[in-house]
Amino acid sequence: MERSERIGDVILSVEGVSLSFGGVRALDDVSLEVREREICAVIGPNGAGKSSLLNVVNAVYRPQKGVVRFLFKGVERRPTHPQAAARLGIARTFQNIALFKGMSALDNLMTGRYLKMHSTLLEQALYWGRGQREEIRHRRKVEEVIDFLQIEAIRKTPVGRLPYGLQKRVELGRALAAEPRLLLLDEPMAGMNLEEKQDMCRFILDVNDQFDTTIVLIEHDMAVVMDISDRVAVLDYGRKIADGPPDDVRGNPKVIEAYLGVAS
Amino acid sequence: MDWSFFVEVLVGGLLAGVMYSLVALGFVLIYKASGVFNFAQGAMVFAAALVFARLREKGVGLLPAALLTLALLVAFAFGVEKLVLRPLVNQPPIALFMATIGLAFLIEGIAQGVLGAQVHSLDIGVSDVPIQVRGIAISKFDLFSAGVAAILVAALALFFSRTRTGRALRAVADDHQAALAVGIPLQRIWAIVWSVAGFVALVAGVLWGCRIGVQFSLTFLALKALPVLILGGFESIPGAIVGGLIVGASEKLAEVYLGPRIGSGLENWFPYVLAVVFLLVRPEGLFGERRIERV
Numbered sequence: 001m002e003r004s005e006r007i008g009d010v011i012l013s014v015e016g017v018s019l020s021f022g023g024v025r026a027l028d029d030v031s032l033e034v035r036e037r038e039i040c041a042v043i044g045p046n047g048a049g050k051s052s053l054l055n056v057v058n059a060v061y062r063p064q065k066g067v068v069r070f071l072f073k074g075v076e077r078r079p080t081h082p083q084a085a086a087r088l089g090i091a092r093t094f095q096n097i098a099l100f101k102g103m104s105a106l107d108n109l110m111t112g113r114y115l116k117m118h119s120t121l122l123e124q125a126l127y128w129g130r131g132q133r134e135e136i137r138h139r140r141k142v143e144e145v146i147d148f149l150q151i152e153a154i155r156k157t158p159v160g161r162l163p164y165g166l167q168k169r170v171e172l173g174r175a176l177a178a179e180p181r182l183l184l185l186d187e188p189m190a191g192m193n194l195e196e197k198q199d200m201c202r203f204i205l206d207v208n209d210q211f212d213t214t215i216v217l218i219e220h221d222m223a224v225v226m227d228i229s230d231r232v233a234v235l236d237y238g239r240k241i242a243d244g245p246p247d248d249v250r251g252n253p254k255v256i257e258a259y260l261g262v263a264s
Numbered sequence: 265m266d267w268s269f270f271v272e273v274l275v276g277g278l279l280a281g282v283m284y285s286l287v288a289l290g291f292v293l294i295y296k297a298s299g300v301f302n303f304a305q306g307a308m309v310f311a312a313a314l315v316f317a318r319l320r321e322k323g324v325g326l327l328p329a330a331l332l333t334l335a336l337l338v339a340f341a342f343g344v345e346k347l348v349l350r351p352l353v354n355q356p357p358i359a360l361f362m363a364t365i366g367l368a369f370l371i372e373g374i375a376q377g378v379l380g381a382q383v384h385s386l387d388i389g390v391s392d393v394p395i396q397v398r399g400i401a402i403s404k405f406d407l408f409s410a411g412v413a414a415i416l417v418a419a420l421a422l423f424f425s426r427t428r429t430g431r432a433l434r435a436v437a438d439d440h441q442a443a444l445a446v447g448i449p450l451q452r453i454w455a456i457v458w459s460v461a462g463f464v465a466l467v468a469g470v471l472w473g474c475r476i477g478v479q480f481s482l483t484f485l486a487l488k489a490l491p492v493l494i495l496g497g498f499e500s501i502p503g504a505i506v507g508g509l510i511v512g513a514s515e516k517l518a519e520v521y522l523g524p525r526i527g528s529g530l531e532n533w534f535p536y537v538l539a540v541v542f543l544l545v546r547p548e549g550l551f552g553e554r555r556i557e558r559v
Contacts, residue, residue, distance in 0.1 A: 086447030
């Protein structure tokens with residue numbers, strides 16, 4: 001199937017969002033629509049408001065103006081805190097890896113299943129009946145993600161001891177374990193070498209392809225962004241200055257100015 | 265040297281150490297899940313023992329008394345989460361630590377105000393008579409409490425590593441932001457962990473209460489737990505156990521063998537000296553998580 005045919009209806013709609021911290025305007029009237037199964041990249045110079053936008057989407061920050069709406073299966077939702085966002089099927093990774101460092105890779109991924117598990121505290125404590133069945137079933141699911149990301153060898157290693165590239169991969173795994181409908185990736189390839197970047201690109205494309213996951217990612221590496229995204233939105237000083245297919249954005253004079261500082 | 269005497273002192277010390285481990289365990293649980301050093305743990309041990317003892321004096325059965333006390337401790341845990349922890353979210357750890365100091369005074373004051381300050385004796389039907397094993401005298405009560413502690417620790421270790429809530433507790437301890445993004449409800453987790461710590465405090469309080477009587481000095485057990493934690497590591501359940509054993513055994517051996525030479529009363533300060541040595545050599549403790557800081 002052609003990529004363009006796979007892309008469905010709008011599932012995330014950011015409308016006129018403004019966010020400021022004290023006197024600093026992080027986002028200024030930003031709107032963005034993301035469609036189902038789309039890979040949408042958000043780019044921009046440092047401090048442009050990219051991470052803030054992601055934090056608004058999964059309700060870590062509440063914007064002073066504007067709304068964020070999700071349209072999953074035709075039902076509109078507006079989560080007000082990160083936990084609600086997670087319950088809607090929004091998973092994310094962080095710019096500065098936020099893993100549970102003392103826990104093994106496997107346990108980190110298992111926490112990703114937290115909201116999918118429903119046994120009561122007593123059932124878990126006794127490890128009996130539903131508690132046990134559930135644990136086994138979810139463990140199997142997590143093993144699938146581990147296979148998918150090819151991290152079998154490190155599943156019992158405390159993630160704090162893993163090299164940076166692998167930590168990033170485990171963090172992606174934790175997000176995938178939640179079987180998200182919308183995946184937010186904050187600089188998934190920052191600090192990686194070429195080989196690690198290629199691996200990560202492949203994983204992102206495979207996730208999108210195999211699980212029909214919609215992906216919004218922030219990335220600095222232009223070659224990567226142009227390669228894997230269906231659409232690119234560009235932020236500069238908290239405003240959106242361009243939005244469209246990679247090729248259009250690449251030639252946009254405003255984008256070139258923002259990045260190179262050339263007066264057009 | 266008299267070996268059977270040595271072994272007797274050693275075993276007595278180890279068994280006493282188990283009792284320290286129990287108190288230390290309460291600290292470890294809360295520290296693991298919320299990064300807070302709960303100064304009020306000693307007060308919780310005292311209050312739990314006092315409530316339990318008063319219920320027993322009123323003629324309530326063993327199990328009902330334990331369950332009633334536990335219910336009170338769980339209610340207390342949820343109250344602490346709502347009134348103390350929640351308003352202090354995102355404050356530095358020292359603010360939370362100060363709050364637990366306040367909490368300690370509050371618990372001690374209220375418990376004594378309502379239930380009285382006199383010493384209560386407590387009996388749970390296990391006698392403190394020595395039994396002979398291969399010529400070595402071992403207290404039956406000490407064996408009983410060691411057994412209880414072993415079961416408690418095994419159950420907690422499994423709970424932490426094999427269950428969803430156990431993993432969530434550890435996750436919250438590691439990274440609040442990431443835990444929230446995964447969908448773990450911080451507040452609920454804190455309330456649960458304080459409840460579990462309350463349960464451990466009850467077990468420790470009852471066992472210690474039987475041993476030395478239910479009295480205010482139970483709160484000072486918290487101080488004895490400090491060297492245990494430094495030895496074992498603040499975030500490790502096995503560490504609390506091994507730390508407790510080392511402190512128990514070493515203080516008794518020091519008292520018996522070094523005491524006559526450098527003056528008795530050694531067992532009161534020896535564990536702290538040991539803790540200082542450990543801080544110099546291995547600050548994360550025997551089982552602490554060694555974190556590699558990347559610059």
